[in-house]
Amino acid sequence: MVRLYHVALSPFCRKVRLTLAEKKIEVELVEERYWEQGPDFLRRNPAGKVPVMKWDNRTMSESQAICEWLDETIPQPPLLPRDPDARYEVRRLCAWFDDKFHNEVTSKLLYERVNKKIMGLGYPDSKAVKAGATRIKYHLDYMGWLLDQRRWLAGDAMTLADFAAAAHLSCLDYNCDVDWNRSAAVKEWYAKIKSRPSFRSLLADQVPGFPPPAHYADLDF
Amino acid sequence: MVRLYHVALSPFCRKVRLTLAEKKIEVELVEERYWEQGPDFLRRNPAGKVPVMKWDNRTMSESQAICEWLDETIPQPPLLPRDPDARYEVRRLCAWFDDKFHNEVTSKLLYERVNKKIMGLGYPDSKAVKAGATRIKYHLDYMGWLLDQRRWLAGDAMTLADFAAAAHLSCLDYNCDVDWNRSAAVKEWYAKIKSRPSFRSLLADQVPGFPPPAHYADLDF
Numbered sequence A, B: 001m002v003r004l005y006h007v008a009l010s011p012f013c014r015k016v017r018l019t020l021a022e023k024k025i026e027v028e029l030v031e032e033r034y035w036e037q038g039p040d041f042l043r044r045n046p047a048g049k050v051p052v053m054k055w056d057n058r059t060m061s062e063s064q065a066i067c068e069w070l071d072e073t074i075p076q077p078p079l080l081p082r083d084p085d086a087r088y089e090v091r092r093l094c095a096w097f098d099d100k101f102h103n104e105v106t107s108k109l110l111y112e113r114v115n116k117k118i119m120g121l122g123y124p125d126s127k128a129v130k131a132g133a134t135r136i137k138y139h140l141d142y143m144g145w146l147l148d149q150r151r152w153l154a155g156d157a158m159t160l161a162d163f164a165a166a167a168h169l170s171c172l173d174y175n176c177d178v179d180w181n182r183s184a185a186v187k188e189w190y191a192k193i194k195s196r197p198s199f200r201s202l203l204a205d206q207v208p209g210f211p212p213p214a215h216y217a218d219l220d221f
Helices: A011-022 A039-044 A063-073 A085-116 A126-149 A160-171 A184-194 A197-201 B011-022 B038-044 B063-073 B084-118 B126-151 B158-175 B184-193 B197-203
Strands: A002-006 A027-030 A051-056 A058-061 B002-006 B026-029 B052-055 B056-060
Touching: A002 A011, A011 A063, A011 A160, A011 A197, A039 A051, A051 B038, A058 A063, A058 B084, A063 A085, A063 B084, A085 A126, A085 A160, A085 B063, A126 A184, A160 A184, A160 A197, A184 A197, A184 B026, B002 B011, B002 B197, B011 B063, B011 B084, B011 B158, B011 B197, B038 B052, B052 B158, B056 B063, B063 B158, B084 B126, B084 B158, B126 B184, B158 B184, B158 B197, B184 B197
Parallel strands: A002 A027, B002 B026
Antiparallel strands: A002 A051, A051 A058, B002 B052, B052 B056
8 A cells, every 4th residue: 555645736746646656556645734743744754744655564755765765666667777877867957956946946936825825824925936937947948958958857768857847847837837938848848748647647636726727737738 | 086166064065075085085175165156166067056076077966966876886885775675764864964954953053153154144043043953952862763773874884874964963063053962872873973084074174264163073072
């Protein structure tokens, strides 16, 4: 039995969901109001964050550690290449999105506008929202530059780096925060990853009070 | 030729320095005023962060990606175990320290009191400092709990998780922010790791305007 405690618009949860789905692992999703830090949740994960994965009797946390474990224990399809240099590039880009992109964009757009409201933390800080909206352009350009040289973000094969990036962008797209006209290469890459069966569960997400725009689940966006 | 662009009191740089030293790789250290974001530096690393490692003609960033690459290309001594479950635990703890501990403690104590001054960003926010000083107790207790069951943080062998933790604690200890009397197990673990030859370069660090306390470099602290 695999259970994932998650929230729908968490890029870290989405990265794990994509990895599980690519590995053809059925998972029971349980919405977790982690910000309430209930004692049951803190017993499951003293770090107080989602995702938390229950795998038989094990309780696992930290999205990157979970994804690498899944790739090591269920090798097909591989989500990290075998060559150390190529693996480095995948890990560098996962960190790029989960750290830099997260701090500069996701936390400033999504967390300000959606998470704050859900958690009852008041109104968005418009300076932060503006900074995030400016900064995402730089990141889309960087992705476009990478994709002009490569089929996928970290090289010629699809890897965990693509899932990390797509997890963030799909959360932002739920809120209309991605300008898909900025880079043809990025749009083509996202269309490719969005049409994978592993993406379906993400496209079916519905957050109460925040209906997704029509293009969100449309494969021809 | 290996060159590391770094700052002395960055836990991420220290994790890479410890890994290089354990692998017996000689490295030229270059102090980098990364917060000035000079064009040369941004050319080396568009993420605008340290550490940046030059390895022959390659330029590498993101401390965890660098350390895993070093462990894959220079296998002796191993800093990650071979078993996937044990590797998961190492990666979980690296993320614990580099994300959770960093946000709750290092950024609140060290960055408020030292980095802000060096970067000319004004005075420390006393509320942040107080929050960090409270939170470090919880983390030391968590480490003590782990070390009551294990010889090293992630199991019975020394791993990258120990370096991640020691990198943060050594930066804080430079500023007298660690209460070594809180947990005998943590103190014993730190004494063990501090006495390794790989630690010597860290203990010789001197930050202008911030002389270290006498116990900082003392192996019998």
